[in-house]
Amino acid sequence: MYCDDYIEFITVSSRPYYLPREYTHVIIINVYIPPSSDNTTAKNILRKEIQDIQIKSPDAVLMVTGDFNQCNDFTLPGLHQYVDCETRDKKTLDLFLCNIKNSYKCLPRAPLGLSDHCMLLLLPTYRPVFKRVKPVKKSVQIWNGSVCEDLRGCFECTDWNVFIESCDSVDELNDCKAKFPLKQPADWLTQKNRSYDDQLKNMQSRVDEQKMADLRADFETTTEKRIFIGNVKNRVKTLHQANEFELECRRQKLRALLEKEEACYIKEMEDKEETVLERQAKMRERAKYLKDKRESERLVFVQEKYDQQFRAQCEELRSTLSKRHQDQVCLERLEQLRQKDEINKQNKVFNDMYAQLWEQDMLAKAAREEREAKEQHERNRGVLEVLRKQMAALDAQNKEAERLKEEEAQLLREQRALWKLEDEKALQEKRRKQQETRDMLDHSLASKARKRAKEVQEQMAFDLKMLEQLLEESRNEAMETMQRKRELREEDKRYRDYLSKLMEEEKARECELERMIQQEVEAAWQKRIDQWRRERQARKLLLDDVMAGRAKQIHERLMANELQQMESAKEKADLQRHIEENQRLDAEEAAKKWQSSLMYQNDLVNQIGYNSRQREEERIRETDEFMKAQQAEREYQSRMKDVLDNPTVDRLHPMRRHQLVSGGPM
Numbered sequence: 001m002y003c004d005d006y007i008e009f010i011t012v013s014s015r016p017y018y019l020p021r022e023y024t025h026v027i028i029i030n031v032y033i034p035p036s037s038d039n040t041t042a043k044n045i046l047r048k049e050i051q052d053i054q055i056k057s058p059d060a061v062l063m064v065t066g067d068f069n070q071c072n073d074f075t076l077p078g079l080h081q082y083v084d085c086e087t088r089d090k091k092t093l094d095l096f097l098c099n100i101k102n103s104y105k106c107l108p109r110a111p112l113g114l115s116d117h118c119m120l121l122l123l124p125t126y127r128p129v130f131k132r133v134k135p136v137k138k139s140v141q142i143w144n145g146s147v148c149e150d151l152r153g154c155f156e157c158t159d160w161n162v163f164i165e166s167c168d169s170v171d172e173l174n175d176c177k178a179k180f181p182l183k184q185p186a187d188w189l190t191q192k193n194r195s196y197d198d199q200l201k202n203m204q205s206r207v208d209e210q211k212m213a214d215l216r217a218d219f220e221t222t223t224e225k226r227i228f229i230g231n232v233k234n235r236v237k238t239l240h241q242a243n244e245f246e247l248e249c250r251r252q253k254l255r256a257l258l259e260k261e262e263a264c265y266i267k268e269m270e271d272k273e274e275t276v277l278e279r280q281a282k283m284r285e286r287a288k289y290l291k292d293k294r295e296s297e298r299l300v301f302v303q304e305k306y307d308q309q310f311r312a313q314c315e316e317l318r319s320t321l322s323k324r325h326q327d328q329v330c331l332e333r334l335e336q337l338r339q340k341d342e343i344n345k346q347n348k349v350f351n352d353m354y355a356q357l358w359e360q361d362m363l364a365k366a367a368r369e370e371r372e373a374k375e376q377h378e379r380n381r382g383v384l385e386v387l388r389k390q391m392a393a394l395d396a397q398n399k400e401a402e403r404l405k406e407e408e409a410q411l412l413r414e415q416r417a418l419w420k421l422e423d424e425k426a427l428q429e430k431r432r433k434q435q436e437t438r439d440m441l442d443h444s445l446a447s448k449a450r451k452r453a454k455e456v457q458e459q460m461a462f463d464l465k466m467l468e469q470l471l472e473e474s475r476n477e478a479m480e481t482m483q484r485k486r487e488l489r490e491e492d493k494r495y496r497d498y499l500s501k502l503m504e505e506e507k508a509r510e511c512e513l514e515r516m517i518q519q520e521v522e523a524a525w526q527k528r529i530d531q532w533r534r535e536r537q538a539r540k541l542l543l544d545d546v547m548a549g550r551a552k553q554i555h556e557r558l559m560a561n562e563l564q565q566m567e568s569a570k571e572k573a574d575l576q577r578h579i580e581e582n583q584r585l586d587a588e589e590a591a592k593k594w595q596s597s598l599m600y601q602n603d604l605v606n607q608i609g610y611n612s613r614q615r616e617e618e619r620i621r622e623t624d625e626f627m628k629a630q631q632a633e634r635e636y637q638s639r640m641k642d643v644l645d646n647p648t649v650d651r652l653h654p655m656r657r658h659q660l661v662s663g664g665p666m
Helices: 039-056 145-157 160-166 170-175 188-271 276-312 315-474 481-643 654-662
Strands: 008-014 026-032 061-067 094-098 104-109 119-124
Touching: 008 039, 026 039, 039 061, 094 104, 094 119, 315 481
Parallel strands: 026 061
Antiparallel strands: 008 026, 061 094, 104 119
8 A cells, every 4th residue: 555645556466266377466456636736746656666566476367457547648667548439528537458458348337327438348368378279299108117117226226437437518418329238137026016015014113113112102201290390289288288387387386476475565554544643743744844834935025125125225226227118108109109100000901992893883883784784675675576576477377377268268269160170070080090990900910920920030140140250259169169069959859849830830820810800800890890989979078078177167167266366365365474574673683683782882871981980080099099008108117216216126027028029028
């Protein structure tokens, strides 16, 4: 399988059950080349793949097929193209190539399903080699057993060293011709056969002894193996029992150790029980510990208060910390002002964005209203066009009803004229039909006889032609010629006997047919006379029925026209009602759209008021924050005396504490 942007193909190798002996297997390549592919690149890739396959399998049948699109001129030496018809839109885009010449005939078929490519039927025309080539006779000399034994004896008794020593090269040794002298006695071959039989018996006895020895060895080996397996099982069983005994001993020791440890724990618990005096002593020690701890905490708190008093009374430290805090407050104030400017800029951007969105919505709404008005106008125009067509159809129906009435009146007049002419032509028609019936029967008998004779002659000619064709085909097969001729002669004889019998039966059937036809003609004449009498009686009844049916049809057509007029009026009323309903729905839809637009406008106004209130609240909140900052600054000035006592300030300003917690400037 191969797939890229230029070509896609898959290669399948198979070995069918019925395959000519001159081929080893069949290789099929199914190809698809996209229309946008590079033709040169795709052809080179496919040629390389086919050449590799031909090198690996030169005796295989190679078939290349598929959709080649723009590469429909693909050729390769040794491959023959068999598709000679159009496969898609007067173009041959699908190809079938094979390395066997004159092996298939291509016939187009209808496309499969929704495909736009035609299907192709390939009929095999290849004939195997054994049918094309005449059989060859060969003579083979077969030697019997005695001649073979004589030749073997001659080769064994020959002294080949004489030839080897007398020749200087291999070529001279090949050119030497030897005459085998008969130096052995007359019964040397019998003696040799006896010695060969003795050797064979000795060899057989040795083989039997070896088989017995092998049986003994196998028995001893099997016995030793069984003994070894039994010993191993006994050893494993003994070790398993010893292991279980040792495990049981260890369990007993562990059980005794656990009992001893449990007794020790019980004794230790009994020894650890406290008395009343010991409990009182522990309580006294606990009270003394808590008293010392409380006293140390009190001393630490007193020392802290002394330090705070000292910091509150230090003027120099208070002035230094005051300057430091003042600088910090100024920086924080500048940061607050910068953040306020950023917030104002963001609010301005948001307000501009909302104003732009509101303007875009207004423009989109106006465009939508204009588009909907155009669509409503188009719908009204379509409804008016439908109404005009319906009115034209009603007018056409009325004209058709009037035309039908006139046609019915004309038909009635013509029918009355026909009734007058019918009685005049009845006698002439009766005589003419009698003559036509007689001529028809005579012509039918003659045509049947001629047709039957012609069919027999055509069948015999076809059979003879088939026999000649079979004889012509059988001449190409040399081995089956005589047998086939005899079979054909016998078949021809049987067929001729069958034809003679068939002719006799046909003559008998024709005689019987003539007799039956004569009887049928007489019966037909009698039946015709009775029929004419019944027709005269039934014609009057039929005429009355026709007149009644015609009147009924006219009445039904009038009723149908009235029903159509009523239905047209009803359809017109329904159409008017639908038009009014559509107008009402359009008015309601326009009111809903106006209401939704008004609500959207109110929402935009509310959003603008909400944004203005938010900005006012933000301004008031900033003013409050500024006043709080001034109040906090005054509080800082009042508490600087306490803070300057300790350079590491432990009480921070709330804004400073928020800055330290958030990890950045405010």
